[in-house]
Amino acid sequence: MFERRISRQVKVGSVAVGGDAPISIQSMTTTKTDDVQATLIQVHELATQGADIVRVAVPHEGDAKALPAIAAEGGVPIIADIHFSVRLAMMAIEAGVHGLRLNPGNMRNPKHIEEVATACKERGIPIRIGVNAGSLDRKLVEKHGRPTADALVESALYEIGLLEEHGFKDYKISVKHQNVPEMIDAYRKLASKTDAPLHLGVTEAGTPKQGVVKTAIGIGTLLAEGIGDTIRCSLTADPVEEVKLGKQILQTLGIRDSTFDLVACPSCGRAELDVFDLAQRVEAAIENMDLPPMQIAVMGCEVNGPGEARDADIGIAAGPGRGLLFAKGKQIGWVPHDRLVEELLEAAQHVAEEIRAAGGDQSGEVTVLKGAGRRNALMDIGMRQTP
Ligand code: SF4
Structure with missing residues (x-):
């Protein structure tokens, strides 16, 4: 680079x-x-x-x-x-x-x-x-x-x-x-x-x-x-x-592979929950997990949130009382605020397994799952997709 x-x-x-x-x-x-x-x-x-x-x-x-x-x-x-x-x-x-x-x-x-x-x-x-x-x-x-x-x-x-x-x-x-x-x-x-x-x-x-x-x-x-x-x-x-x-x-600087990249919004008056607290809890939990390089987005509302959350490997865009969870660009489902961290981490674990199975961990690059692989990952995550 x-x-x-x-x-x-x-x-x-x-x-x-x-x-x-x-x-x-x-x-x-x-x-x-x-x-x-x-x-x-x-x-x-x-x-x-x-x-x-x-x-x-x-x-x-x-x-x-x-x-x-x-x-x-x-x-x-x-x-x-x-x-x-x-x-x-x-x-x-x-x-x-x-x-x-x-x-x-x-x-x-x-x-x-x-x-x-x-x-x-x-x-x-x-x-x-x-x-x-x-x-x-x-x-x-x-x-x-x-x-x-x-x-x-x-x-x-x-x-x-x-x-x-x-x-x-x-x-x-x-x-x-x-x-x-x-x-x-x-x-x-x-x-x-x-x-x-x-x-x-x-x-x-x-x-x-x-x-x-x-x-x-x-x-x-x-x-x-x-x-x-x-x-x-x-x-x-x-x-x-x-x-x-x-x-x-x-x-x-992209000189060394990221272990994980946390994308989190700075929060503002539109935030539907305490973004600082959510981002810190996710960061602390991810640091203790053995994950391949992946990007995780934590966004505070439905204005800019879904775009960033969709672009990340795993993302959350908070709405009133619940948040929309994304995995590899697909909507996974709505999750109540009090279960966001838990569901996000579970989704991250499943996507990590798919990344490893696809060889992404060896190359240090995140493999974008497509077709059957993505469907399997979503089924593994065990959440119903929104239509
Ligand atoms: S994502 Fe929403 S809550 Fe976060 S800074 Fe942007 S507009 Fe504000």
């Missing part, structure tokens, strides 16, 4: 990043990494929710000592977040992590940079260069007056040079800024100067209230321009929320 920028590919363990690899979702644990059990629980939780790669902070030797177990048992590629220490970087490499996040410029000593680059090259471990507006080199801030997009790009190119001096090209880059227009500008500029894979993120986006919007606009704008190979949503929240947001961004 979007023409993707051509980048070279790196491998973070089993996950390819860049080139034609699917855009991956990353997150970071919030546990103390030296607490192996707590960290592994969180890594598994993030992976279950859809994280492709998980990063852990390694500020101390105790954290580095925990890495062998975490890298071996995490179930997803683990990236060690190292900032300054060559010693911790070497411990992480020896521990078998699948990637490092470090800026060689922070190490200062060229021998240390060479040591890390050589060890990573020998083991096929990629490095993410992570330039961040909040920790930009003071000289660059003075030169540019503030952490501008140009300052971030200049810093990234400098860091690239430090690795390439040692023949190391297995890197990906981020240029994160908390200011969304500046962040977008930085990635656009960087994308025109390198073919390295890009890790997208709005840094310190804040609590979900503001952070979701900032992140969706920043990352979403760039992805829609074909820029970006892996993403991390930085929210001041449980990292599971970061993963869910990442999935939502990719699904909204």
Whole structure:
């Protein structure tokens, strides 16, 4: 759908990043990494929710000592977040992590940079260069007056040079800024100067209230321009929320298959029932069901409702005291308000079975049932069609 920028590919363990690899979702644990059990629980939780790669902070030797177990048992590629220490970087490499996040410029000593680059090259471990507006080199801030997009790009190119001096090209880059227009500008500029894979993120986006919007606009704008190979949503929240947001961004742009798409009207004075409550109850129930990708519409009245409900795989258009239920474009019947959620979910389950039987689940595309298949689905649903 979007023409993707051509980048070279790196491998973070089993996950390819860049080139034609699917855009991956990353997150970071919030546990103390030296607490192996707590960290592994969180890594598994993030992976279950859809994280492709998980990063852990390694500020101390105790954290580095925990890495062998975490890298071996995490179930997803683990990236060690190292900032300054060559010693911790070497411990992480020896521990078998699948990637490092470090800026060689922070190490200062060229021998240390060479040591890390050589060890990573020998083991096929990629490095993410992570330039961040909040920790930009003071000289660059003075030169540019503030952490501008140009300052971030200049810093990234400098860091690239430090690795390439040692023949190391297995890197990906981020240029994160908390200011969304500046962040977008930085990635656009960087994308025109390198073919390295890009890790997208709005840094310190804040609590979900503001952070979701900032992140969706920043990352979403760039992805829609074909820029970006892996993403991390930085929210001041449980990292599971970061993963869910990442999935939502990719699904909204049509980059990743939707699990389900809830179409719900915003409600207005015409609404025949509490649309907010109905939509939230349907959403909560669907999230706990194992359904193939499908669209479900919840509409509050008979004015715009039937059109949207008919277009969805399953839809409800509310009327006075009852709602009209649709499945795959056909009217199924009228359902009293107090049974809408129950009947809608039952209909969704039956249509899901038909979609699976038709192979729609494998392809990730919703199969539109026709003729006998549709008749069977409607009979399965067990509702009388309206004439
Ligand atoms: S579908 Fe009906 S209730 Fe919902 S916003 Fe539109 S007109 Fe209002």
